Amino acid sequence: MASESSGLDPAHAPTAPVRVIADRTALRDHIYRALPEVDRAEAIANRLRDSMSVGLLTEGDRLPSELEMAESFGVSPTTVRDALATLRAEGLVDTRRGRHGGTFVVSLPEVSTGAMRERLSALSVVELRDIGDHRAAVSTASARLAASRAVESDLERFRRLVSALAAAQDPAARARADSRIWLELAVMAQSRRLLGLELQLQLEIGELLWAPVGSPRDHRTALEPLQQLADALERRDAEAAALVTGRRIAADTFHMIDQKLTLALRGAQEDGSHDRA
Known part of the structure; x- marks a missing residue:
């Protein structure tokens, strides 16, 4: 497997795809990377829960x-057990004993429409535009690189x-499937930094983009550009x-801006109705 220190001349990009990161390794590393100095059991539970939300798990x-996760996270096995106990209490994982035992994902986090509505209401139009600008910078860079490296x-x-x-039937499933596509694009770009940025963005807006809190998301309109993107990648057209x-x-x-304004209009109309009453 080629690596970043394999003697490639950055001034002369290779014409053939070069594997810089192994298949699925980058995604796994982002799930189980070491933790900052915080409540580590809670941080592990949050990391695994977030990974479920964006379709990585x-x-x-x-x-x-538990021993493998403890080593990856840089914590004790007891801390991992505490985190898994939290997820078991939430009904997200189940631990089975025996030869074919282990801890398995048995359910996925539910998306609260109310929580999504509050999150969207807390973001200004300027903030939503800035998130879009950030996404565009990260994902278009990934697309260009993926066209030559995939x-x-x-x-x-x-x-x-x-x-x-295309087959996903509800907003939560569509949000996970959509996030997984954007993360895969970053994997195809073979850039760990772009993957890290994309993961942060998907955790921030992946569920919000599909949550039915204002105007409904048009599934077909969102899907068509991704099919076109797949075509462009296969043509190597960066x-x-x-x-x-x-x-x-x-x-x-x-x-998202349209949803934001729709919610604001509804709130104003409801306030007006209450005043007249």
Whole structure:
């Protein structure tokens, strides 16, 4: 496997795809990376819960052993057990004993429409626009790099993820499927920094983008640019990939601002009705 220190000349980009990070390794590393100095059991529970929310962990997935997670997180096995106990109490994981035992994801976090409404109300239009600008910078860069660096198995996986979004039937499932697509694009770009930024963005707005808190999200309108992106990646057309990515993100930003204004209008109308009463 090629690495960042393998002698590549940055002034002369290779024409053939070069694997800088191993398949799935980058995503796994982001889930189980070391923790800051905080309440570590709570931080582990939050990390795993967030990974479920963006589709990195899904129902049926088996978590690493407690010892493996303790080593990855840089904590004691007792801290890991405390975190898993929290997730078990929430009904998200179940621990089974025996030869084929382990801790498995058995349910996914529910998206509270009320919580999403409060989160959207707390964001200003300028903040929503800035989030869109940040997404555009990160994801269009990933799209350009993925067009030259992705290998055939990456492209096939990307198509499958787009198909999974097409098949998703409810807002929560669509949010997870959509977030997983954007994270996969960053993996295909073979940039750990872009992947880290994309993960932060998806945790911030992935659920919010699909939550039915204002005007409904048009599933087909969101899906079509991703199908076009898959086509551009297969053609190795970096500019087309970046262009269609930017268009999809611009539509996402418009949708969130529209939801924000719709909620504000409804609130004003309700206040007016109460005043007249």
